[in-house]
Amino acid sequence: MEISSLCWMKNCSSTNSGNFSRTRGYLIVIDDIWDEELWIVIKCAFSSSNNFGSRLITTTRIVSVSESCCSSTNDSIYTMEPLSDDDSERLFYKRIFSQESGCPPEFKEVSGAILKKCGGVPLAIITIASLLASGQQVKPKNEWHVLLESIGRGLTKNRSAKEMIRILSFSYYDLPSHLKTCLLYLGMFPEDSEIMKHQLIWMWIAESFVQCGKENTSLFEVGETYFNELLNKSLIQPVYDRFGSVHACRVHDSVLDLICSLSSEENFVTIVNGTNDTISTEGNVRRLSLQSEVCCYICTCY
Structure with a gap:
């Protein structure tokens, strides 16, 4: 929550x-x-x-x-109260900076301004931090300022679900095209689903979302790197097995709201769940997800 x-x-x-x-x-x-x-x-x-x-x-x-x-x-x-300033900083810095010293002095001012706009909301903080931590490298300071201006007022005064989704959208638009497609595909699964990692990757491959990688690298291995990238961006949440390995994932409710909104705009997936059906007689159905309390049926239409 x-x-x-x-x-x-x-x-x-x-x-x-x-x-x-x-x-x-x-x-x-x-x-x-x-x-x-x-x-x-x-x-x-x-x-x-x-x-x-x-x-x-x-x-x-x-x-x-x-x-x-x-x-x-x-x-x-x-x-529910927001995170304190100290807890917000701790969460933000831990995700971006690997050194024990925390935030370098040159990033202190801009990071403080960004955190203020996150309003103490953990999901907003970790999403923005993941966006600024590009792989093993921290994005340059000028890109931090660009992001700060793009956020606008953020969650400082308006903590609505709509504003939360807008902040999450920054991470989506920062993704390469193949990862955008893979993320949108998660809208095929019902809320709170535990999505099995291997099953999801094979479904991506069947849809031709996974691009050929280096020589001697299988499509599944490439798909696994896609999965891990979405994990690192905090756009999906890991589910661990009893051995401590990630064997599945879940999608946060707010992220799923963003996915469903974007999927509807792009006619990426049509969801029929009996309560908020998005099916239309005017457009073609490209992918159909029939969802109920008992099960989910997924169909790709050509």
Whole structure:
């Protein structure tokens, strides 16, 4: 969850759970509500007749939704605090500079200005830091100033999901074309999916996204470097197996929002999930992802 996420508590009891809800206490968490109307539907399943200390906790990134969730005087809103200046610097510098001394003096002023615009949001900080740490080299100071001006006001005053996506878009547009395509392909998978590394790379290869590399280097090996580059850019999150090796990845909700937005604009993928379908009768469907709570079907159309 981002810094703008909010959490609420409410005495509740489910009207559909029979005697259990009336005789026992329980805790229910509903994560990442985006729509006030959706909350109106959800809350119909609960009542205030349970006296066993039951609680309903909801989270959202939208202030108006948090206010609609507080329907009684016993409800409260908890606003997540941003990272402190020290923690923000520590996270930012650790990602960019390898030396123990931290930030070199010549980068102090511009890095402080960039961090201020990140507003203490961890995802924004690590995304911008990954953008400035190009491979093993730190980008020159003049490029830091260009990025600073491009961010605008950033998250200093406006911590909306829209502004967060705009900041994330800097990392997308900084990618080479082949990595942009590979990243957009992740929109084919449902939110919170654990995407297996080998499966994903072979799907990239089947789509001809992976370009031929050096002699004696297989397409899979090249695809693996693409995967690792997206990891290093913090655009995907690693999932480790019991041996400590990365065997899969996940996509942060905000990054997935960016991917889906860009995919829709470019007609890269059509998503049908029963709630927010993007299918259109006017354009051709290039890739189709049928998503449900149970499974996901992916189809490429030619």
